[in-house]
Amino acid sequence: MRLGTKLTIYLSLIIIAVVTGYGYLDILSRRDILVRKMKAEVRGTGRTLTLSLEKISPPDEKDYVQGLVDAVSEYERIQGVVVYYPGQNLMFRSQSLKEGFEPYIDLIERSMSQQAPLEEFGARKRVPVFSYAFPLKDKSGKATGGVCIVQHTSYMEREIEKAKWSIFVTMFLLIAGTVILILLGTRKWISRPISKLISGIGDMAKGNLDTRIDSKGKDELSELARSFNQMAADLQRAQGSIMKEAEARLELERGLRQSEKLAIIGQLASGLAHEIGTPLNILLGRTELMKKKLEDKEAIGKNLDIIANQVEKITRIIEQLLGFVRKKQPELMTVDIREILDTALDLLDHRIEKQQLMVVKDFQESLPPVTGDPDSLQQVFLNLIVNAVQATAGGGALRLCAAPVCLSKAEAPVCRKRYIEVRVEDSGVGMDEEVIRNIFNPFFTTKEAGTGLGLMVTQGIVQDHEGWIEVESEVGRGSIFKVYLPVMTEETGEG
Numbered sequence: 001m002r003l004g005t006k007l008t009i010y011l012s013l014i015i016i017a018v019v020t021g022y023g024y025l026d027i028l029s030r031r032d033i034l035v036r037k038m039k040a041e042v043r044g045t046g047r048t049l050t051l052s053l054e055k056i057s058p059p060d061e062k063d064y065v066q067g068l069v070d071a072v073s074e075y076e077r078i079q080g081v082v083v084y085y086p087g088q089n090l091m092f093r094s095q096s097l098k099e100g101f102e103p104y105i106d107l108i109e110r111s112m113s114q115q116a117p118l119e120e121f122g123a124r125k126r127v128p129v130f131s132y133a134f135p136l137k138d139k140s141g142k143a144t145g146g147v148c149i150v151q152h153t154s155y156m157e158r159e160i161e162k163a164k165w166s167i168f169v170t171m172f173l174l175i176a177g178t179v180i181l182i183l184l185g186t187r188k189w190i191s192r193p194i195s196k197l198i199s200g201i202g203d204m205a206k207g208n209l210d211t212r213i214d215s216k217g218k219d220e221l222s223e224l225a226r227s228f229n230q231m232a233a234d235l236q237r238a239q240g241s242i243m244k245e246a247e248a249r250l251e252l253e254r255g256l257r258q259s260e261k262l263a264i265i266g267q268l269a270s271g272l273a274h275e276i277g278t279p280l281n282i283l284l285g286r287t288e289l290m291k292k293k294l295e296d297k298e299a300i301g302k303n304l305d306i307i308a309n310q311v312e313k314i315t316r317i318i319e320q321l322l323g324f325v326r327k328k329q330p331e332l333m334t335v336d337i338r339e340i341l342d343t344a345l346d347l348l349d350h351r352i353e354k355q356q357l358m359v360v361k362d363f364q365e366s367l368p369p370v371t372g373d374p375d376s377l378q379q380v381f382l383n384l385i386v387n388a389v390q391a392t393a394g395g396g397a398l399r400l401c402a403a404p405v406c407l408s409k410a411e412a413p414v415c416r417k418r419y420i421e422v423r424v425e426d427s428g429v430g431m432d433e434e435v436i437r438n439i440f441n442p443f444f445t446t447k448e449a450g451t452g453l454g455l456m457v458t459q460g461i462v463q464d465h466e467g468w469i470e471v472e473s474e475v476g477r478g479s480i481f482k483v484y485l486p487v488m489t490e491e492t493g494e495g
Ligand SMILES: Nc1ncnc2c1ncn2[C@@H]1O[C@H](COP(=O)(O)OP(=O)(O)O)[C@@H](O)[C@H]1O
Pocket: 383, 387, 388, 391, 426, 428, 429, 430, 431, 435, 439, 444, 445, 446, 447, 449, 450, 451, 452, 453, 454, 455, 456, 478, 479
């Protein structure tokens, strides 16, 4: 049950109890007042009768007494009057008391013996009545007779009944009014602010720290709302500073990576001098040779071929180097690895056909996407497939697999994440341990026309994508290159 409903019911019950109790007491006090008024009235009549009757001698003035009795009986609320003188055996009574007057004689006798007025509530012919008896005294103070006045009390009941109704209506209006007021009050001051608080907390739980609750009032709930707003603002500030810190850390990391790259460039530069130096020397030697043999067309043709080859090698080295050094800002987008692998295979179609390689593709159906730069990722798999094709120059098989796996990086073993594992497997020449140790180093190559830059660039790109590369190989049996790239997660939209 809602708090507002509970409060309304609780308060309403209290109000109903209080108002009902008050109504009951009111009815009691009204009845009391009516009874007292009636008694005063009857006593007044009694006093008048006493004054008239104590002055006369009843046996002599029977008619007068009877007249008095009749006159008094005519009052609307009086049922009858009995005047009784036991000593003289005289009794006067109203017409209405022709029968059933004995109880009143008895009451008169008792009041005479007690020398005091007596009152009694009772019923006469099932009608509620009030009887009031008092003694009549002679000059010496002795009770010679007595009077009993019998009065209806039903009019009193009627009045009380009427009062009951008006009290009931008043009570009903009062209760209905207060219940409505309480209902509106609890809704305005309790239910609604609490609902707002709850929805605010829900919003915040969903990560919306901009949430603020209306908190204008001066009551405790408004204070709570203000505290909540304060907390939300603090959290927002804290989150802001955490984000700033994270950004700063990322910036630092980027800087470190850049400086790492610069260190590599330093290494590269010395390697480059050597790498390009050789073909340049060859170029120089060949051009000098040609100068001497200007007439020998065949020799010129051969030398020009050699020159072209060497220039091509220099160009290749420089292109790859530039690709690594002057790397453009990666364009991050959702990438389907299957498409990338298919395109890479398409690009190398002619070489695969030429070598009559058997190609097996094993891509899992529901491959989740990764976030990355498609061009760079394309370069990664092109490099790996080109190496595989070069390693199977004497024919063989090439196998490409892609599947999602759940792993943790070697440097963060606790943090398991989802990755896509791409395997580029070949049945080619394979590598010994010495070669495997060096393959990612710049300019390390075992090929005549190799640059030794492909795997270094490949590794750089994969690391930029928060991934890594693993290698397994055996001389004469082939190699497996495994690339791990983090899967794009739904919450962050990032890999
Ligand atoms: N699939 C493979 N099979 C055997 N050896 C490989 C394979 N991939 C790479 N290598 C070795 O790693 C070396 C470095 O490769 P890479 O960096 O691509 O330079 P390059 O291909 O220009 O030689 C290669 O020269 C080769 O010895």
